[in-house]
Amino acid sequence: MKDYIHELLKNQPLALIIIASLLALITASGGMTIGGLTFSLPSNEWRILIGIFAIIILIAAIISLFGSNIVMWPNGDKGSDLYTALGLKTTVRDDSIFQNFEIHRPDGNINAVHYLWADTYKGGKISAYVNNSEYFLRIEFDNIDERSYPSNIAIRPQNEEPIKIDQKKRFLSFEARRADDSIQPIAVAVRVVNQYLQHWWYAQHGGECKQFKVVNAQWKKFVIDLYDKDSWKLFDSDGYYKKDVKDPFFDILGSVIFEFGIPNDIGRPRGGKGTIDIRRIKVTCNAS
Structure with a gap:
């Protein structure tokens, strides 16, 4: 109710x-x-x-x-600010740009990346840098072992201010391209972090990750419906997964996480290595 x-x-x-x-x-x-x-x-x-x-x-x-x-807020909460644990400001923006990778220091959009993660137990590696003339993020990863967990990177919002989401402004989009000469497609899985510091996987109905395939050096746009409640699964290996909000609830978008590997029919991207560029992460009112 x-x-x-x-x-x-x-x-x-x-x-x-x-x-x-x-x-x-x-x-x-x-x-x-x-x-x-x-x-x-x-x-x-x-x-x-x-x-x-x-x-x-x-x-x-x-x-x-x-x-x-x-x-x-549901469950009696008023203005949950757990997302500030990411080092974000309490100011919430109401525009469409989540991150455009145009860095300005000492003030403004000072940092586009929150963290990089690799399966170091298996020898995995990941690195990234911002191209500050063409405004994209280049990520190089090597998962080493096909049984390793996928390398991933968490993107901070523009100016370290989370973005407001509603049922009208509900489509998360990003553009990606390959930046190496491999013919093996790169699989990209997506997680988002809401105001409760929960991580939600973009997943199929059965709970398996939906994987976007990046196959060549041409920029391609990918779109995700944040309000398609059948396409989200709570990620229980990071964030505040014990919070008693068990349904996907995105009024505030605090972080976007990309996982990388080779396409996998079951579960997450696995194994593989590659170099990929990402740009223009937005939240808009339509899917086009």
């Missing part, structure tokens, strides 16, 4: 304002006639209760309509 109210406040604030106004009118007049049907309140106690309810709906809807930073 709380999730349903949350969605109404985000997506239908005008409808809620109209409903609240009608309830207030009924309360003030003691009743109303619509299409020959008469609605009347039996007592002053009912008028008071409905009036209070109408005021609460009206205030919440107006706050939602005019973009306040006050967010109604």
Whole structure:
């Protein structure tokens, strides 16, 4: 029920304002006639209760309509800021650019990468650098062993400010290309980190990772629907996976993680090595 109210406040604030106004009118007049049907309140106690309810709906809807930073969270939370453990600011941006790899120091977009991870037990390696003239990130990885976990890299948001997500602005996109001469496709899996510091895998219905294949040196755009709730699986090897929010919930996008390897029919990308470029990570209103 709380999730349903949350969605109404985000997506239908005008409808809620109209409903609240009608309830207030009924309360003030003691009743109303619509299409020959008469609605009347039996007592002053009912008028008071409905009036209070109408005021609460009206205030919440107006706050939602005019973009306040006050967010109604599920499970009783108000404005969870666990994402700041990533070193991010509490300021939440409402634009489309998550990270464009245009670095500016000492102020502004000072760092595009949060961390790099490789399976060092198996001898895995990963490195990365930003091309600050063409604005892309180049990643070189070597997973060494086909049984090793895939090398991965976590991308920080622009200016270290997380980006706001809603049901309209719901499509995460990025562009990628190969930067080596291998004919073996590179498989890319994606995780995202929400405001609760949870990591969510972009996965198929059965829980296996969806893998994007990067096959040549031409830039290709890939798109992910953040609100396709059947395409997400909670990742329990990083982040705050014990948080009692068990459904994918993305109001704030704090980090995007890319995993690299060779295509694998089951599970995550495995093994392999390669060099790949990534640019223009965005969140937009359409998939095109």
